Amino acid sequence: MSYIRILGGTAAVSGGLYAFYRFRDKKQQNSLLSPVIAAEKTVVGQPNNPLPSRSVHINALKNTPEFDVLVIGGGASGCGVALDAVTRGLSTALVERDDFASGTSSRSTKLIHGGVRYLQKAIMQLDREQYRLVKEALHERANLLAIAPHLSAPLPIMLPVYRQVIWWQLPYFWAGIKMYDLVSGRQLLKSSYVVGKKKALELFPMLKKDKLCGAIIYYDGQHDDARMNLAIALTAVRHGASVANHVEVLSLLKRKEEDKEDEVVCGAHVRDVITGEEFDVRAKCVVNATGPFTDAIRKMDDPTERNICQPSSGVHIVLPEYYSPKDMGLLDPATSDGRVIFFLPWEGKTIAGTTDSPTELSPNPAPKEAEIQFILSEIKHYLTEDLEVRRGDVQAAWSGIRPLVIDPNSKSTASIARNHLILVSKSGLVTIAGGKWTTYRSMATDTMEAAIKARGLQPARNCQTDGLFLEGGEGYTSNYFIRLVQDYGLDVEVAKHLAHSYGTKAPEVIKLAKVTGSRWPVLGKRLVDEFPYIEAEIRYGVQEYACTIVDFLARRTRLAFLNAQAAADAIPKIADIMAKELNWSKAKKEAEIQEARTFLDTGMGLDVHEHVRRVEVNFNDEEVKQYEKMFQKITKTKRGCLNSFDLRNMLKEMGEEVSDKQLHELIAEVDINKNSCVELDEFLQLMSALKTGAVANNRFAVIIDRHHKHLTEQIPVDRSGGGV
Helix, strand or coil, rough: CEEEECCEEEEEECCCCCCHHCCCCCCHHHEEEEHCCCHHCCCCCCCCCCCCCHHHHHHHHHCCCCCCEEEEECCCCHHHHHHHHHHHHCCEEEEEECCCCHHHCCCCCCCCCCHEEEEHHHHCCCHHHHHHHHHHHHHHHHHHHHHHHCCCEEEEEEEEECCCCCCHHHHHHHHHHHHHHHHHHHHCCCEEEHCCCCCCHHHHEEEECCEEEEEEEEEEHHHHHHHHHHHHHHHHHCCEEEEECCCEEEEEEECCCCCCCCCCEEEEEEEECCCCCEEEEEEEEECCCCCHHHHHHHHHHHHHHHHHHHEEEEEEEEEEEHHCCCCCCCEHHHHHHHHEEEEEEEEEEEEEEECCCEECCCCCCCCCCHHHHHHHHHHHHHHHCCCCCCCHHHHEEEEEEEEEECCCCCCCHCCCCCEEEECCCCCCCEEEEEECCHHHHHHHHHHHHHHHHHHCCCCCCCCCCCCCCCCCCCCCCCHHHHHHHHHHHHCCHHHHHHHHHHHHHHHHHHHHCCCCCCCCCCCCCCCCCCCCCEEEEHHHHHHHHCCCCCHHHHCCCCCCHHCCHHHHHHHHHHHHHHHHCCCCCCHHHHHHHHHHHHHHHHHHCCHHHCCCCCCCCCCCHHHHHHHHHHHHHHCCCCEEEEHHHHHHHHHHCCCCCCCHHHHHHHHHHHCCCCCCEEEEHHHHHHHHHHHCCCCCCCHHHHHHHHHHHHHHHHCHHHHCHHHH
């Protein structure tokens, strides 16, 4: 097996170049095509050809007599198993009830990490299994950074050290991080180091200065988890796998084999959620990779099976970019209840989290206000008082369910190890449970080794995925965006986004873009002004098997995770384009719009804003009338609310010009009900809060106050032509 080594930040190949350049041979590519896809004359083994449509995959699932492997579950583990299987030369199918990465795999902390906390347990408890887990994860971290350079990158993470830390603990912390470097070996990203108070504040200016005495900096990786998951799935498609999202398993198929006492699993009866059509998919081996829903599939096989997964809820919140530096994360290993809090820059925003508590299974888990408040409370402890941590700054919040393997000796999910478990039932169902994002590939390898042995599969070759580039990764460089700017006339921010999200596939997206009608940029009309997503991505998202508005908002782009309100504003435009691409009826389009709004309300935390306490209005009747009069002067219409158009006109009268992004931010500061405009009651609450000192330095309030003075100023006679 070939493998990647990272030395000095540069990828080198050990064991030959075969891992990077396999599948270049045309005969080998053609041999990997599933029979039905080949019959459709769609060459999927070559990376530059269009992806086969979803209908082609559905036909392959229905008409192929028998696959070697059927994978249930389209998360990181499931797609990893499918890629491992198909690149071994096994005919492979995959079905996913919702969308690729729709569950846990898109709701992670976005880190590719070896597990510095697990290393601590390994050393302190002399736990060889934990050490092996860290060693494996560090190899997989290096591999993932190498095979998907467009979607991942190293990230320095700071551990602040305060005076309350006992003097001997600082060397202890430093020794632990250095051990992390040592275990990384040649796959070390960058060496960790210790900095004093002054340097720590230079690197992370938002840190609270009081009692800070220094910090330790170490390196891990970061990625776009949903796009990474999709890249794994698409790479499997390129090599001939038949995959389909929105296909639900209703039951498992079984048959009697001559040498077996019990019936064996031989496929699944499924339903296409989009069309409602039901059919059978047959396979020699069925792999259950359904994450938190593992036990539901196991009980389809045998209702008497005991549960092996303990679902745990992890909530994250998204805050504005000014909460953290753009290139430095922070880890607080000592929260009030012993859990770890991460504070990370991601996609131009800041992610804070996570909680870890037992939860009930749900396909769309919702964050709770108490969990959001817990995270806000914790991050206040180490951020400077110059930065007021406000509930209104939470732009999105989500909950992910971790599929932790139950440890019978522990009742706390926070202490359960993230290692994986592979089970083969009496009927031959192969289950992969537990694990973490970073080790998805090694988990897939272990799963396929177990499946080959248990079901007598005959692969054409050994594991091929160590060093195999994922979709868009081969040929990518950090300067790739420059070519997009120069060749296609894109805005630099848009070009960087496209290069980062699609890698060398970015030109395929740009080919679907329409001219802007402006002198610059030439191509790339934005979906929403404050984000670099463009309308062409909607069309390309359909080619990447996006079937719903939520598929696009949450997984093909990350808009829903970055700013739920901006995502809500984009829904009508997305619906218009997807309706044309997918031939939706008017009723279908309206249903999709409602489904997207419900997802944002419950799954991305929009409806949680309803629980935010409103400021009481402390004005007498006369003052209320004055502010109502001011409000009407500003709006100049009978709409009853102040929108971006009104605010822009008001600023124009004052001689100020602001961008669309600034307008959106100004209104968002006080728009409690998130309807993109400021209503009279919200206006009164803001002005009352300003008067009583409940808020200070609010940009919106300052502008309104300045405009009020502007309206009431009298022009001196000597400046009006002497009264003539």
